[in-house]
Amino acid sequence: MTNVVLAGGGTAGHTSPLIATAKALRAAEPDVRIVCIGTAKGLETKVIPEAGLTLELITPVPLPRTLNLDLVKLPYTLTRSVLESRRVLKEAKADVLVGFGGYVSIPAYLAARTAGVPVVVHEANKLAGIANKIGARFARFVGTTFSETQLPGGQLIGMPMSRSITHPTVDAAQAREQFGLAPDRPTLLVSGGSQGAVRINEALEQARDDLLAAGIQILHVLGPKNFDEAVHAVVTAPTGAQYRPVAFVSDMAVAYAAADLMVGRAGAGTVMETAVSGLPVIFVPLPWGNGEQGRNAAELVAAEAGVLVPDGDLSGARLTDVVTGILGDPERLAQMSAACRDMYPADAAQALAAATLAVV
Incomplete structure (x- = not known):
């Protein structure tokens, strides 16, 4: 033993x-x-x-x-x-x-x-x-x-990863159903990591109505410290698109499977897990420390498998433009997914x- x-x-x-x-x-x-x-x-x-x-x-x-x-x-x-x-x-x-x-x-x-x-x-x-x-x-x-x-x-x-990520057992429709999302609607996942990211959360709050108006449904992982049940409720737009806020997701493989595109930080875990999952990401690296998060995402960005938005440039308007630009171009989205899937x-x-x- x-x-x-x-x-x-x-x-x-x-x-x-x-x-x-x-x-x-x-x-x-x-x-x-x-x-x-x-x-x-x-x-x-x-x-x-x-x-x-x-x-x-x-x-x-x-x-x-x-x-x-x-x-x-x-x-x-x-x-x-x-x-x-x-x-x-x-x-x-x-x-x-x-x-x-x-x-x-x-x-x-x-x-x-x-x-x-x-x-x-x-x-x-x-x-x-x-x-x-x-x-x-x-x-x-x-x-x-x-x-x-x-x-x-x-x-x-x-990067050592869970088998639920490297060998997923749910498809997009099944994953979306687990979160109460529509099975056939463009889906954006927003997550700042296990602790959440206030800067990303604020930008999404500003962009949310425009994204919902564009028919994009949103799964938002705020982080336990940032989630308040009295404030963060499900929102359904006239288009039928929904905003679904949650505090934490125990199995991110399901969230990755549910999404067509993600907005998140560029910690090594996020970079590797999304790449293996074939999920394109709009990376917003932490601006602190030695710049390691930007370096983590650099290969994916160089291969046009991801997009980098500096933290200081992030706003509701910028987020709306980048998200709608990618999700509104199915060919580009498919190319990004294929490019990132086999990189690591x-x-x-x-x-x-x-x-x-x-x-x-």
């Missing part, structure tokens, strides 16, 4: 590949024992238990970008988190640690290093984060999503699971 510890959390960009890899591990070795490490601050407290996985929590270790109290406390916080991670590894009798980056992975990598547990790293973004830069230095295997990612020993495998590997979860078991 193999004992595997998986470390990753915060957003769906870390938890989704973790869960996909866990399922691939179980498919490859049914008696594998899996324990996950996360923090109380992230999405993992919800989605990892829902996936039937054991979750152990450690103290989060934020890396402050400025001189403040968090920086002063960093040595103490990091030491505490490393010790907590070592306890999880010991109790799980870990044969290997697989890290997916983010704050939770730094103490997990250091704990594995000091405990003599071999490490496997997966990097989702084109530009590697600091956690995976640390882990890759002593990892036995390093998998990357993009060929341009610079990490020691990095091997291109793609779809078997990364199986590849990472195989590499993990080979390390053991």
